[in-house]
Amino acid sequence: MRALTLVRDVMRPPVLVPDGMWFQEIVRRLRVSDAGCAIVVDRLGWPIGALSEEDLLARLADPDRAGEAESAARRATRRRAVAVTARELMSEPLISVAGSLPAAAAASLMRERGVRHLAVLDQEGRPGGLVDRSALLEPLLRPDLAIRQDVEDLLRRLVRERAASVTVDVRDGVVVLVSELQLAGLLEDVEEVEGVIGVRREEPAAADGGRCAS
């Protein structure tokens, strides 16, 4: 099987912001870089945190409605509303990954840590790249033909000679296995193939026109 999509395949060059940069200039830099997040670096270029458009939005957002109890998160939002430099504004923790991490694992990490961006650091620990959620959608765009080849390879390894009795059809990422075999358990293995959006089994077309079973 061909290699999985890795973080380094989809990352972009990082947008760097010095820790003393002012609010308005940060807004402008993110806009011209077409980025939703920047890595904040200290005077020596070492990363100290991440700053996203969300952190900047806090300066614009309506304050609390009167009478509502203020949560810790809301207080933090309000504190940032008056902060002015990158160091004061940043809040998204800098979570870094290796470029060799599969895109799927990066997506899990983002969800678990509640962030929208991951920094990729080079061997010295300096910012080498940035991945956002959009970049991690790339595996879903894999061509159907490539998915089909992977599924056929997988079947040959798992059910050997019986693989010949299974017809594999892939349309828009959805794999249909046409077979008289039950293929129990196998469907879950096929789900693991990169780019697969769904898997189902169908009976070969019979006199009654065939029916769907999975």
Place this chain on the structure above:
Amino acid sequence: MTGPTVVADLMSSIVTMLTAGAGLKEAAALMRSTGLSALPVVDGEGRVAGVLSEADLLVKVERPAPAESSRSFSEYRRRARWRGTLVGDLMSRPAVIARPDTTAPAAARTMLDYGLERLPVVDGAGRLVGSVGRRDLLAVFLGR
């Protein structure tokens, strides 16, 4: 400038949308090509039924967890959602929206409260008239 800046002043009026019956690969391709982080899903009458975001689609990029590890409720739900293959299966609903006359600070508040990057803009008649993202709102700080 007279009066507060409202969403209508900042939104993009190009409407890119999905239907609930569209495939997820098509949705991912549309998101990548437009650079939009969330797309409204409209029903047959043109009403906004939900929103499909990058976060919703990333469920598909993550490999499904093996069934035996699906003990917690959130894991179970995540796996159940993984089974879906259409936009309607994965979209978030009801849609969190903005009105053209919503003020910029109120729209920002809504985005922060719900953790959203982009809101569909719907007029009083229920028509989808555009969408507004974080960057659009931040333009208020740059002057014009």
